[in-house]
Amino acid sequence: MKNKKKKWFFIIGIILIAWVGVIFYFGSRNTQTSYNQSGAVYEFFKSLDNTLDITNKEWFINLESFLKQWWFGTDRVAGMSVLRKSAHFGIYMLLGFISSLFTFVYCRKYLISFLMGISFPTMIAAIDEYNQGFHDRGSSLHDVMIDLSGAVTGTLFLFLIFLIVFIIKHFKKKRNFENDKRI
Template structure:
């Protein structure tokens, strides 16, 4: 019970963070993503990761996936990656809360995807009152983050359970 309360608290804090970001005026939001982009450019100047094959393949995949009708800038990719990352974590937290509370995988998977998607829709609706446009593409990116986060935490728990069972069987034999 303590664990599920802790995870619920984390989810509520994470939702608050999401709404904090979506409540920013367009100029503040643009400055935030611009600062992150500048920071990543500085990191790239040191590590030179944008010249690697895996980066070019990942960028190409994300451009096709997230921007089917335009060529995105680096800042566009940073903004969509932030959407993806926020909801990736929210998917993990939502699944974890549901699983620690009910111990049912199917319901936990549904919770891991549906709660973040609902928050994504409300988040975009909130942005429309802040002088920022609401975007179906953003909801889709958010939902993709939640789905991938949920699937990864589900696979992690299954793997953990498998290793525990194998370890238990070996001790018995």
Template sequence: MHTNQNHKTTYRIITALLLILWVAFIFSNSMDNADASTLKSGAVLALLRRIFGSEGAALTEFIVRKTAHFTEFAIEGVLLFLVVKGYTTRPLRFLGWPLLTGLMTALTDETIQLFSLGRSSQVTDVWIDFAGVVTGTLLAFLVQAIVRRCKKS
């Protein structure tokens, strides 16, 4: 029994640390000035165009940036779910907490951009970020539910 409690504690610490590091990564991207942000997006765009060849020609920096927003926050949604899962066997009852936390992260992220040279804050990015959090959280919940059902079978 004592070992099980140690595993729970270790799980809680690891998931919380991963979440903190991930949010720090998100915020660090928002602290980049406009030129640095454009360089990063341009490098990702060039890489994707090389990978996808002629099909990648339709990709734009706008698409890369918005997809990056969504993806960063979807990963945060998964991590938020995992943190909640560390404290309850019924995470569905507490899904509001990761969603609220993700929304607050999105609002903070866009606020940080107000203070980054050449950057701006956009309401549409908050919605994209929040959609990522919702998607990541629900995806993690569905995977957990499927795994739980498979174990019962």
């Protein structure tokens, strides 16, 4: 590996390991501690909503309804449950992004990077759900599926960035080529 590639590989690898550590840390919290932590976050978002009045906006109502239907199959779900599942989604979206980027920096292969961006987070999600059974919490395949959807979203987001960079490089190259032809 070249020095610059080694440096990025090392940095992203450390971030990846740290993020997996964060996931296992939160997964090892007992039921009461977990609910207290999400309760504090829920109260923060409620106070933020009191200031910004987000929950009455049409886009938010549509998004919340979509997520409730997708994740729970019904609209009759407490806001705290939606917040907890959103945390699952977001945490694994970031893990999908990081693990896909880590793999791409290592091997520069899009397909392998895409597959690792989905499969590694899903494996971590399954291990984390299994681990929660040892900490007075329930394990849920449903949560693994939400985590998987987050990993897919994070991986697709990285590939969207790759696509944008590719298009920008393509048009820059094309413009430079046309400028060279004029000279």
